[in-house]
Amino acid sequence: MGFRKKDAKISDNKSKSAVIMGKPASQLTKEDKKLLSARMAEIKKENGSNATVQNTIPFLCMFRDGVCQVSENFYSLTVQFYDANYSIAEFDEQNNIFSKYCDIINLFDNTIKFQLTFENQNRSKDKLIKTIQIPEQDDDFNDIRSEYSKMLTDKLMTGSNGQSARKFLTFGIESTSYKAARAKLMSIKNDVIKGFKAFGVEAEMLDGKARLEAMYYALNPYRSQHFIFDWDSMLHAGMDTKDFIAPPSLKFNKQDFEIGNAYGAVWGLNILAGELSDEILKDFLEMQNLFCVNIHVEPLDQIDALKFVKKKLTAVEAMKVDEQKKASQAGYDTDILPPAIKMYIEDIDKLLADLNSKNERLFHISISIRAYAKSKKALKLQAEMLKRICQKNNCTMFPYDYRQEQTLVSTLPICYNAVPVSREMHTSGIAIFVPFTTKELFQDGQATYYGVNTLSGNMIRANRSRLKNPNGLILGTPGAGKSFSVKREILDCFLTTTDDIIICDPEGEYFPLVSALHGQLIRIASNSEQHINPMDVTIDDYLMSNPMEVIADKSDFLISLCEIIVGGRYGLTAEERSVIDKCVQRIYKNFIENQPSVEKMPLLSDLQHELKAEGDVALRVANSLEMFVNGSQNLFNHRTNIDMTNRIICFDIKELGNQLKKVGMLIVQDTVWNRVSANREKKKITRYYIDEFHLLLKEEQTAKYSAEIWKRFRKWGGVPTGITQNVKDLLQSQEVENIFDNSDFVYMLNQASGDRDILAEKLHISKEQMKFVTNSGPGEGLIRYDKVLLPFTDKFPADTQMFRLMTTRPQDQ
16 A cells, blocks of 8 residues: 555646646657557556555656656756766876765755665666667678677676666755746756766756656566656546556565565665775675665755754763763773763764864765565575675665655655655765766667776777767777777678778788678789779769869879978978969869769879979979889879779778888878768768878878868768877877877777877876776777777677687687
């Protein structure tokens, strides 16, 4: 039986006008409507005419905007907040996080009650597996898809991705009306979210549906059916929000209860020690079970708090006098006091000093722990595990005899408290239940696998295309696993997206993977029959509508190319640059105005011819081009004769000499730019991987061109990735250094000492975090995705076809 009277159920239907305010259009799909209809029929069958289970849930009305009317004059709002990298932060940074968290606790005065709820909830493993499974396609790669899907499933099942540790801060106020309550609650909410953002923690207000969903999962453990709800459908059916979140049944016993097909219990937490470890909450949250740690807090007015502490001090001083009288009468030294009284006086003196001079306030709090299990035996085992954690942290658990109903509903995030036991605690005492361990990165929808979180074991899954700057860097010493990591991302993108993939391969090591994926391998060498024309431009609508922009980009590229070819200490003169630009404009204006086609595409010999026509000012450049037009290196004076439409293209430039390799890499970059330009019209993403990226950064011309790619590719749908072991080369100039600033994705494997210092400074990585890239094994390091920084481990199964395609170790192939 619910402890609330049946007639106390002021239903959401009786508050229809309030609930409908700001009504959005229904967003339900046909499938959602079908599921909702079935769920509503199921609810009516479960309930019949008996609403006692719903009456147990202690709120009157849930509004669409997230405001909950808990009782006639009490309203609450919930903010969900996320994790921070507390465990791997430096001591000073941990202190900063702790201090800022204390500031949030101190936001609430004695007119605001608040509740901290830390809940481990089940995420549907079936749904998660469905998220990561790669559907078969009508091609030759389903065997690889199946193998990759199995690998992802194995990684998912070994971590704790199936559970979600949710963190809620709920606060409530007394008010005579919804309108007045809403205004004040929204103001408090803004301060709370601002407080979390002050130390890099994301936070968001939950609307009414999200709050109902949180309560649904809190009250329906192990239920396979997902929460589904729609305001309009509820009102039309004459139902109540509680109907959608109530469990099928509730039966309360002395020290536990039955909820649906599960068993549960709520215990109180008694703190014995004067000081607690900041890992107490982490110990609870790491349990792989359904449970909740709940802290109800009622702030005291500061004047009342000081009076309260002084009154306690007076009482203890009286005890001290009594003890001294007894000692005197017995002939003992009156300065010798029982240790308990001495310690008590010291603690109260310190608390009084903190309340007077530090950022400390006093609160009445009650702490409870709720656990669920599938059987009574399993629940008993969980209780034993919880007791061990309590013992480790100098706490004890005690049962709430015959009060399981009241304590169960007090764990719901609505700021309703019927827990009878409370104690006093100051700000730092509450904050010591630090709710932060490590950030997680697991994105639903299309996303790429990047290993598992070293700290939590959870899968790391992210979509770089969602970043403001999806540009990336993959950094690591030889043997750290750079090439393997790149190939794994390429394979993942090939199997799960329709993106085009282009690779610049200076070492000739991507051939096995590209070949297995039926990609186009282009070998650029003096004796190669495959040719790329550096004078190529994409013939499309953009060329015809923006000819001057296309010509300007081409001119910029050809000036850089000529500068590398001419060489010398000072490169091209200003006059030579101008004359090259004039010749390029003349060539392409003529090309565009005369029905442009691939067969008419200009060649380097056309540029040389135009330069010679300019006389002495261009003679040095024209003569320098001779070797590339008519000499031994004329491989670039041919029209492109290879299939450039393949989804995956690899440019193998291994056989080019050092000087020619720079020319080859620059021409590859321009070819990629043409592909990106063509794909822009198709709204298709182009991924470009540049191995041995440092080779491009050593020359001013290629470095400048690379920086331009990092600056502009995003707007054209390009996602470039530089792979290098030489981090120092990224700091050669301000222009090159901007590559760091324009890369929101950085994948760091083991780093050399000097490079670690650079990364720590540029990316604001602490010494504690840098340990993950110090003497780390292959496939281990740090990943930075926008503002998220995580340690990762990628132990790819070696007994797979994929591993053999990606490894560079001969013994593994």
